[in-house]
Amino acid sequence: MEEETSKLPLPGAFVEFLEANGLDPWIYSATDSTPRYIRLKPECEAELEEVEADIKCKLEKVDWLPGFYSLPPSIQIANSKAYQQGKIYGIDAASGAAVSALNISAGDHVxxxxxxxxxKLCLMLDLLGDMGSVTGVDVSRHRLAACRTMLQKYASGNRCRLFVADGTTFSFIAIRVHLDSKSCESALGEKVERFKEWSSRRTWKERKKAARERETAAMAPGIQHPELIFYGRHSGVVGLSKDELYQTVSDGEFLSCGYDKVLVDAECTHDGSIKHIKKFEHWGWKTLEHRVLHAERTDSLTVLQLKLLTNGFRLLKAGGLLVYSTCSLTVAQNEDVVEQFLKENPSAELQEIEAAKSWPCRSGRIPKTLRFDPLTSRTSGLFVAKLTKLAT
Ligand SMILES: C[S@@+](CC[C@H](N)C(=O)[O-])C[C@H]1O[C@@H](n2cnc3c(N)ncnc32)[C@H](O)[C@@H]1O
Incomplete structure (x- = not known):
């Protein structure tokens, strides 16, 4: 076995990690020929031939996932006009499947x-149509700023708001009803500031004020407060006061006014994504060992994953749907987390993913959960579990 796995183009520490986690390294044996995937923006479907001429490659329709196309891994799309003009974006088909499992429909608050x-956020906004909203949360300011740039490039952010926040404690409800925002005075007669339409062009004074607020918040002990870094015209934020936007409700109230759909695409070791692992070829395999694979890190990750799943579920309304996914294929970060979560949350129930009957994936160790891997699915590796909240 040792001799055989050494033929795989994988670093030794990664192979050891896979074996220690009971994963067969051979699932990565065909990664050089695993296609890459793009999604064509729905309004550009009629321009398929133009896009093909632009990227100089025939796009193969993914018959199990609407709007997705595969292309050879060697084709670069970044320099194409279609990419620069925001007509296509790169997203793995397994990631598309995780979003599709949420059954997003017009009017949902996600x-x-x-x-x-x-x-995945871009795909959700594409599926949402002209009603509802998507709230994106991430603890990493610079990664979420990249997400904001993406929304602006794809002109997708109309119904979206983005918060830099810790997902394990995030607690704001979706804005369902436009509150009466006509009065600009509080009960005490003070002037109330209301959110105006978003503009990335801030005055020097506004930027300075925001930086000062960030600095003060960073120095304050305890929980960091969520920071709104983007909101679209129809995200429900325009016209609200700070108090209205940052209002919190009790846990019980989430049953009726929580989100319709929640995605918890949790932080993980990314071992299912060979593209991610191969980045360490440049950064050094030792860095991969220190930063990603060592046991302490994976233990703390499983704690984080359970907390994220638990809080995502708390924010879900009764009858709503939640998808938990990771791009790791280890049982510890997937089935074990879901099993522990189900033990602690009697109102949670695993759901069959109906569409998966036509998907090229395998069942996870727990029935109804799914695993995509490069060998079976010709996609990146991904675990997907779908849950609902029972009315209690
Ligand atoms: C697998 S990536 C998500 C990929 C994303 N869903 C997409 O489709 O592009 C995991 C993300 O979780 C974020 N993260 C880590 N800890 C977090 C926390 N406590 N709260 C919120 N986000 C967190 C990381 O910054 C990272 O961006």
Whole structure:
């Protein structure tokens, strides 16, 4: 076995990590020929031939996932006009499947608890149509700023708001009803500031004020407060006061006014994504060992994953749907987390993913959960579990 796995183009520490986690390294044996995937923006479907001429490559329709196309891994899209003009974006088909499992429909209020860099968020906004909203949360300011740039490039952000926040404690409800925002005075007669339409062009004074607020918040002990870094015209934010936007409700109230759909695409070791692992070829395999694979890090990750899943579920309304996904294929970060979560949350129930009957994936160790891997699925590796909240 040792001799055989040494033929794989994988660093030794990674192979050891896979074996220690009971994963067969051979699932990565065909990664050089695994296609890359793009999604064509729905309004550009009629321009398929133009896009093909632009990227000089025939796009193969992914018959199990609407709007997705595969292309050879050697084709670069970054220099194409279609990419620069925001007609296509790169997103793996397995990631598309995770979003598709949420059955997003027009009018849904969706929460994406680990949103950056934002490919799944863009897809959600495409599926949402002209009603509802998507709230994207991520703890990393610079990754979420990249997500904001992506929304602006794809002109997708109309119904979206983005918060830099810790997903394990995030607590704001979706804005369903436009509150009466006509009065600009509080009950005490003070002038109330209301959110105006978003503009990335801030005055020097506004930028300075925001930086000062960030500095003060960073120095304050305890929980960091969520920071709104983007909101679209129809995200429900325009016209609200700070108090209205940052209002919190009790846990019980989330049952009726929580989110319709929640995605918890949790931070993980990314071992299912060979593209991610191969980045360490340049940064050094030792860095991969220190930063990603060592046991302490994976232990603390499983704690984080359970907390993210638990909070995402708390924010879900009764009857709503939650998808938990990771791009790791280890049981510890997937089935074990879901099993522990189900033990602690009797109102949670695993759901069959109906569409998966036509998807090229395998069942996870727990029935109804799914695993995509490069060998079976010709996609990046991904674990997907779908849950609902029972009315209690
Ligand atoms: C797998 S990536 C998400 C990918 C994203 N859903 C997409 O499709 O582009 C995991 C993300 O979780 C974020 N993260 C890590 N800890 C977090 C926390 N406590 N709260 C919110 N986000 C967190 C990381 O910054 C990272 O961007």
């Amino acid at each position: 929460l994406d608890l680990c949103a950056a860099p934002g490919a």
